[in-house]
Structures are given as C-alpha cells and as structure tokens.
Amino acid sequence: MIRQTEILSTVRMLQDENLDVRTVTMGINLLDCADSDIKNTAVKVKAKIMLKAGNLVRTCEELSTKYGINVVNKRLSVSPASNLLEGKTKSDALVLAHALDDAAAAVGIDLIGGFSALVQKGITPGERVLMESLPEVLSNTQRLCSSINVATTKAGINVDAVKIVGDIIKKTANATSSDLGFGAAKLVVFANIPEDSPFMAGAYTGSGEPDCVINVGVSGPGVVKRAIDRLLEKYPDSSLDEIAEEVKHTAFRVTRTGELIGREVAERLGVQFGVVDLSLAPTPKVGDSIGEIYQAMGIKNIGAPGTTAAVALLNDAVKKGGAFASSSVGGLSGAFIPVMEDHALAQAVENGYLTLEKLEAMTAVCSVGLDMILLPGDIQAETICGIILDEAAIGVSSRKTTGIRVIPVPGKKHGEYVDFGGLFGSGTIMAPNCMDGSEIFVNRGGHIPAPIQSLTN
C-alpha cells in the first residue's frame, strides 16, 4: 500500500520541481551497414535507423502519459561513424552525415550522436577523414552531433589528435559564424569517453554495446535543490554530511523513475535496456539549475573557495544514491556544470566570480568537464588545444571522464554576451587568464604517456 505522503512527494517532484526524463536515447550499431559504395551505406543506415527507431517517439509519449513524467528528448546514438569511413573521402563523409541527419528527422528525433572517432592511441585514415570533415558536416546538418576521444587512462593523451581537434573547433565555429559558432556546440572532445552515455552532444554507441539498446538520462537538479531547501527549513543547522544524505535519498528516487521508463521503452520496442545515466543536467530555466544547489548548500557566490568541495559532495552523493537505486547505472552519472545551460552558473561568470581556471578545478570532481564554454572568436587554436590537454590530463590522471565543449564565437570578445536560445542557453564569453604561451608545448605533438598505476600518493 502506498502512503499518502509518498504519493504527494512523487507528485511534487514531477509537477513542481522539474523532475523529468531528460532523454531516452536509442543506441544503434551501424557496422553492418558498411559498403564499398558510400551511397549504399547511406541507404542501409537510413533503413536500419527507420527500422529500429521508427516507434521510439510514440512509445516514449505513451509512457509519458501513463506515468505523468515528461520525457523531454528522444534521441539516437550510433556506433562511431569513422568505422564506416575507412577508405572513403571527405565528400563521402558528408553523404553519410546527411543520411544520419535525414534518418533522425524521419523518426522525429532532435539530435543524433555518434559522428565520432576514438583516436586516443592513433588515427586511422577513416578517423582522419571524419575529423577533417567536421567543419563542413556540422555546418551543413541540423541534428548530427560529434565526439572525438583523444585520451584514456590506459593509453595516455594523443597530442597529435588534440592538435587536429583544436583546429577543427575553430574551423567549425567559423563555418557557423552566422549562428555565433553554434556548430562547435555539437562537438565534444573527450578523455575516457563512456560507451553508453545518452546525453548529447557526446553520446555514441560503443563497441561493447548490443546491436540496439535503450539508455536513459534522468535529470532533476530542481528536485535536489528543493530537497535541500526543505531539509534546511526544518533543520537550519544541518551539517554537510546531512545534506549529502538528503541528496543521496533524492538521487535514489530520481534514478528509479529513469529506470522505469527505460526498461518499459526497451520492453515495448523489443530491445535491450542499457543504463540509466543519473546526471544532474540543468536547463536555463530557474528552478532547474545545478548552481542553485551549490547556493542552497551555502556557496553564496559560485566560484568562491569551497565551490569545488560542494561539487565533489554533490557528485559523490548523486552517484551513491543512483548506485543504490539501480544496478544499471552508467554513462556519466553525476553533476554536470554546463555554464551556458545553467542560469546560476552563467550569472556567476557574468559577475566575474566563476573563472575558467576555477571551472577547471571543479571539473576534477564533477561528472564531465568544461561544458558549453564560450571563448573569444580570436582565440588561437593552440590555446584551445592547451585547454583540451589540461582537461584530458585531469581525466586521465583521475581515471574519470572529462569532456570539453568550447565554442569560440566568431567576432566576439571576452565579456560579451551570447544567446543561443532554447536548451543551449546563453552566457558571457570567458577567456583563460593567460591567452597564449602554450604554443611550443602543444606543437611538439606526439603522445603524453599513460599515467603510472602504482605509487598513487
């Protein structure tokens, strides 16, 4: 028998605190679509996506009605497209990109991830074709997202790949200058990329995944924030461990809603259920913010000393609650800090409290990395490479995922305001304290070896 307080608390989470299923992402393996003629590959890719994902949106909407949970996004991730581009050209890459984009549109999907390459140890010809095609691909498609993994804890950091990617980010932003460089917002550079994350723009279907799989991303920063508020209203002197306990309990409930939706979607579509990714992913809406959680904990000015500790507390408590709730927790699972997509973080940048360097420290303990960071349009590619190398080093050394999604905004300078609209939000252009000086280091290229696995102090 369900108690009335339990019913009302669940209704409150869903109605008033913005708890939703942020994304149901179907992962599809496209390796069986490979063909010597790219046009045939494109036909097979479209057919397979239509076959597997044709009923995804309808099924999600039916379950949304049944349980009263908003399933905000229905998305696709595919196996790395670079695997279909071996022996192909840049124009072939564009044909494949359009096929993916068109297929996503046909099944009613807003974003499709997996135009990706894993180049942490070296670059194959197909991966090089994919990377070099990105400025054209991301400026000529609507739904396609890309990710490049440049480092792992086991392989170290491929600096040669970072050099290419830094340049590509600049070119992609410039190719979409009429949209304020928005093309770069659809490209994530990773260290230790997860194979099963449902969140864009970094979702792809890894080689360890089944032919077709449903992964779910649940959000809910508003629920966590209100839980802390309620605790502090009742017990104003609550200690940080008591706050962590409250976050943990809330994360349990949030995770369960995601697993319920994911399992039932998978069952109805006759595919395997993969993971629920419990990432506190904000939106620009007030009441749906990670930054507001830190403020509720007592960090008045986000970026002040103590902010990194607050991120660590939140990230760990979320993971613990999620792990207790489900044996199928995966992806990134933790706290995102996408600056543009979170009004409180964006405000902290505008106030000058939150700097790029402080964000970098926070990424050492959050679940992703430097996400949705606006940079000056005239920033050097080598400086972007330096930012990527620093983040990759944090991920590789800490044995965690770090992602870098930076947007050099053509024609805009440090401190200027940019608005992408919608879920991508708005914000102030940031810049490193030192805009140059790493060129020689970056241009040496080569490989930063994998870190030692012993002597861990």
Add this chain to the structure above:
Amino acid sequence: MAEKTYRYIITLILPDRIGILKDITTAVADAAGNIDAISQTILADYFTVTLTSSFEKKQDKELLKQTICDSFTKDVASVIVLEHNASSIKKANTRVERYIVTLIGRDSPGIIKAITTYFAAKNVNIEDWSIKYEKAQVIHIGEVTIPSQLDLKQIQAEFAAAISQFELKGTIQNEIIFRVTNEVGSIRNFIT
C-alpha cells in the same frame, strides 16, 4: 475450519476510543467466527471498521449483530451485519490497470460529484478515496482502476475538463511510478 463455511461482512461505526478493535474481535471470536479480513480507519474522530468473518455454522444476522452490540453498550455504536453473497458481486470482465488520482487546490462544493460522475460514466472504478487539508489547500487522493482498452490520454483530457470549473491541479498516473520511487526492489518486478 470446515470445508463449507458461512461468511459475513460486519461494519461498526462509533466515536473513537482505545480498545474498540479488541472489543469487536473478542465478540466475533467468542461467537466462533474466524476473522479473515479487516479494514479500519478513523474519520473525523469516528472509528470505522469493516471486517469479514467466517463461521462453520450459518448465523442469524440479527443475533450476531446483537452479540456485537452487547460489547458496546456504553457507546453510541452503529453495527451492520450482511451475509457475504459471492454471486451478487458484479465484477467487470475486462482488464484494468491501477491509477492514482490526485487533486490539489482550493476546496469548493461539488468536486467529488464532478469526479465520481465522470468516472462512473467511463467505467472507472474508485477503490479508495481520501481527502485532507494542508495549509489552505484541499488534497484528494484516489485509487482507481481504469479499463485497459480506454485511451488514457483521452481520459486525462476529459478529467481535466471535468475539474476545469474548480481551482485544482489534477493528475492521473499509473500507480507503478509511486511504487518504484518509494519502494526498494528490482524495477523488473514492478513492470512485469
């Protein structure tokens, strides 16, 4: 118990005090009845219990009622005894799913009438309904079963229309969402 038993439904209402349940169960047990189900609540300080009891021999309903009343001579109690008649119970032969209905907002006359009228017209069976007040708001929570063949989206839209004359926020959600967010256990067990 013997193979053939006689089952009775007994309902008792009286002002609440400590020991009521003890008194009625003692009365039934002393009459050689085996209590096999109890549902009890306190509403506006009135204790209400409905129980079923099986007997090896057919009972005189009036005599059984008097036996129970004798245990409550100091109370203003109302007792009803009915013979359980399985053949008189009309059960719809359709597949149903359990949903939780919630309504939160400003109280006003006619809310329950509007809802029950709509649900009855749609063959939605109300199995439990409760009302409470929190701050200045009325909160209705109901457990209902909805025939599976009905279009849930349409039901939700019509339900919203039925309550649109009141200042209320209403939801109809499958009960599983409330179970998975509050109970520990494998999700697979809830959806299969």
